[in-house]
Amino acid sequence: MTRPVDGIRKLHVAGDLSIHVEERGSGPVLLFVNNFFANVDSWRSRTEELAERFRVVTYDMRNQRNSSIDLGVSWDDHLADLHGLIQDVGSEPVVLVGSSISTMLCRDLLRRYPNVARGAVFVGPAFSPYGGRRRKATVRTWLALLAAGGPAQLFEQLYSTVMSDETVERLGGAGFSGMRAAFVSDHESEPTRANLLSCLDAPDVPQLLQELSCPIQMLVGEADFQWYPSALAEVERLIPDCRTAVLPGVGHLPYMEAPTEFQRVIGDFVDSLAVETTCERLAGGADQVI
Template sequence: MPGYENLSRMDLTYREDTPRIPTREGVELYYESRGEGTPITMVNPFFLTSPSWRVFSEQLEKDYRLVSYDMCNHGASSHIPEEPTWDEHITDLIGLLDALEIESTYLIGVSTSTVLARDMAIKHPDRIKGLVLTGPVFGPRGMRRQRQVQRAWLRTLQTHGVAGLYEHMYPEVFSAEMNEFLGSPGYLAFREAFSALSTVEDLVNGLTRAMKDEHKPQMLAGIQAPTLVVIGDDDFLLGPTGAKELAGQFPDGRHEIMPKAGHVPYVDDAEHFQALVHKFIGEVEARA
């Protein structure tokens, strides 16, 4: 089933009976855990929330334990006065894994959260079994382009609000194929969902934090975890050549290109994305 159709089944409601997990003073995280087996932890970008993963990970849930969560200052997790640093987000993730008794996990980062996934693998290699970097916001030369894009998004958000940001982002983030398939009805329906995902304050904080990362290609040489770079061939930030070069900078890296998919390729084709993750983990586990 194409991701476009999965969008109509998205359930963004929170499970009120799920206890929050305290990770540091004043911070509790909302999380969801589904399935059994080898753990996979899915880290949202600043524009999506934990419940949005459900409809796009149903196949993985059959074979793995899936953990998703809202980062501090986003979604249903604690909101504190100052946006956490990347190091504080890493501390929160470690606290979440400890509370769930997960010694090591595969980590899926998407868009801005690929920065968190990268840094987690560098600073806590013993906790990471493998990385899946989906639509990474850093390329083989750096991330100047991403910061320019985020600066433009932030300006639109501050001037025109969430609706204006959605109008700005939609043709960039989503593939041409998906745009044509959904047409105006899909555009309008997804706008309602997007507006319900985050507040202006959450998005401003997230975009501001994301622009403060300084990616240097040599950082990747220190990541020993097997790494899979996944992009859509219609990703507006990183093309197939860039993805191949980026994967080559990891000691144990590889890449996959999803046809006709955009910056968040699992939305375009959830089944294909899950099959790639399943294959990657199978190969890594077979070598262990």
């Protein structure tokens, strides 16, 4: 049984626009940032163990299920909403968890406001350590599919790209049909298009990763089409404090295909941040004594 939601609220972000926010659990804050094809429901059953130990905060972006529609939304608007939510959550630095395109939102937020987070988990990042030409070409392909056949046609391409071969075979035709129906129910063409257009303005310069000052946990699937070993090695070179976990037999969305291991990696990462903070405080106290 899914743990009940402890708090639901609407957070005003601009004009008459608001975003839907949910919270479960207590303790250090884990703030999950949706990719453009997820919503708060995507996390509920996949963060159960984390909600036993942490305060899990999830929200729907503009143009997602429970939040306001904004067909003129920009990348900076999404960044401002995320920053506003962090301020609303409280004064303690959070740990961000981004997936796919939202890892780039987390990256840009941490560059602008380096003190808002103790660390971040980048799950199947959409950025590349080499540049953004392929990402932008992929987004334009998605926009073309959406225009031609609506969310159903877009889903067909997404499914074959983000899921591992093993999962596609295991779910079969019935699994595919069920997931497509859910996707179509959750995604309207124009709001989805607006969010996709906004990310075309996101910067793709690899050197931006060098500006990240907090610890970063890379969490990728072994079968992710983008994250082959040399790409991981390059991103580890670029990010000053980078740890990497690769889940075997998993594709672009580890939280869907391996939720238990997904939660274990995140929990271990947050625990390591607590240990490092304690050690820094002890070292600082020792320096004062000396």
